[in-house]
Amino acid sequence: MGEIEMSEICVIGLGYIGLPTAILLSDGGFNVIGVDTSSYVIESLIRGRSNISEPGLSERLLLAIHERRFIASYDIPIADTYIVAVPTPFNQDKSADLSAVFSVIEGIGRVMKPDSLVIIESTCPIGTTEICRDKIFNILRERNLAQDSECINLAYCPERVLPGNIMEEIVTNDRIIGGITPNASEKAEQIYSRVIKGSLMLTNSRTAEMAKLIENSFRDTNIAFANEISLIAEEVNVNPWEVIELANRHPRVNILQPGPGVGGHCIAVDPWFLVEATPGISRIVKMAREVNDSIPKTVLDRFEKLRYDCLENGIYPLDVLIMGLTFKANVADMRESPALQITESIVRKYGDADHIHILEPNIDSLPVSIEDRARLTTDPLSNKNYDIVLILVDHTAFNIDLVQEIVFRSRHIIDKRGLIRRLGVKN
Incomplete structure (x- = not known):
């Protein structure tokens, strides 16, 4: 498989993870479209103002906007790669609220090309990436663009950053890439390898989803003991x-x-x-x-x-x-x-x-x-x-x-x- 060419990436969800990710990718030479539903977020970014407080982010945002490597939008465009970084809170009964993830996935499915790559960075329960694969496949099939779910390029790549030090850690920390298929993992690896200095570890989506959850559960358990x-x-x-x-x-x-x-x-x-x-x-x-x-x-x-x-x-x-x-x-x-x-x-x-x-x-x-x-x-x-x-x-x-x-x-x-x-x- 040949290397991915510099292409257009759409990052959906411009909060504490999405915006730094978008700017990191734009620094790496990608043309990035950032999408969010918040008028406050989009209007702030159009004016060159970061909607989150993170050392080093505002300066890099202004440069990316000036060099036309990053633009903010309300609408999901046709792109080569989509990165989903929307919130996944829990409901009152502590169950995961995945409504934002599923809404974005359906929005992507309605506009994406069949060979586009979709990466989920939002923290999700085990099996969520497979559900998203099925949702994308059903929409592409309705659009007469897919006959087999195995052709869907979908990967899960959770973030591992510390607020207050995101712009450094997003580059240096190791990343797990869990593709629905080995091909999806390799395509996602090609994207991240352009901008990340840490190790990229390839696995399947369920393992990647669980690894993210147990990392934070380990820390929570240790703090509970303390x-x-x-x-x-x-x-x-x-x-x-x-x-x-x-x-x-x-x-x-x-x-x-x-x-x-x-x-x-x-x-x-x-x-x-x-x-x-x-x-x-x-x-x-x-x-x-x-x-x-x-x-x-x-x-x-x-x-x-x-x-x-x-x-x-x-x-x-x-x-x-x-x-x-x-x-x-x-x-x-x-x-x-x-x-x-x-x-x-x-x-x-x-x-x-x-x-x-x-x-x-x-x-x-x-x-x-x-x-x-x-x-x-x-x-x-x-x-x-x-x-x-x-x-x-x-x-x-x-x-x-x-x-x-x-x-x-x-x-x-x-x-x-x-x-x-x-x-x-x-x-």
Whole structure:
């Protein structure tokens, strides 16, 4: 099989994965059409503004637009290759919501050429790529363009990037390519090999789908263990950060860090896809999800105890400082954020814009859910003492001088990131 020539690629879904992928491909010499249903996203991109905050992305976007290697559109065009990068959230019952993926696949099927390559990067349950193959085949057959599903060039290639470092990791990380057929895997490999420096590992679609799910499930399980250890340690009056640090000195132990829960669109979501597929077998995966989902409530329970203690001592109204809203450090992303979930609960019950202060250096305004009953502060030390402080995210901006002064001015501290110990702050 000959090499694929430089061609036109359509990337559908211009969020945290789709837009960086589109710009990476345009850097590699491909002509890229980015498609999204959001008028805000498309209009922003037409004006040269990135709709997501990611270091290095805005500059490369502007260059790609200037050199006419990238354009944004509402409509799926005829293209040589399609890359699907739309969200796959879960429903209220934790089952996967694949409506966006299936809608895009049907849209592609209505315009694609029979020999076009379709790559799914969205995280999906096992077997989804095969379902998409059947959907494409049925549409092509209706268009009198296919008689055999084996001719469909469809592959699954999940992303493996860390928000805040996407533009580097999207190039250097290894990638799994799982084709419906070996030919589809090879065609997808030719696309990615133009732009990715990491290893490209070819397999079948089901194996690729499961590999993505177990990567995040492994991390979720490790974090759940750390979170449970932290609860046990607190119950028996042991510092959880110290005991985990000491245990990790064992050469074969690597416990991750506990926190206020698990957020983001991957670790907090993907394990449920395994549970949905094998509910009677994936017991550890399910239990880990339940442990991590329960942690925000333990934080709120502790907040309630401290609040009651303040009230018992005649302190009212309480001044509360919440440090961090995002799902991880040094990003603006609040998807599935336990810090935001905890904050919403506190604001919903006790919200008062004069007394609930939010310190989040990565955003310019508060989410709609809390904006009327809390205040975003850029100077938490402006003549303010606090009754309760919650450290929910360990942003780099929360340096030793700032944290030391906040601790000095505070009656009670809930540090769910171990920041006080890590910085060596005297408490």
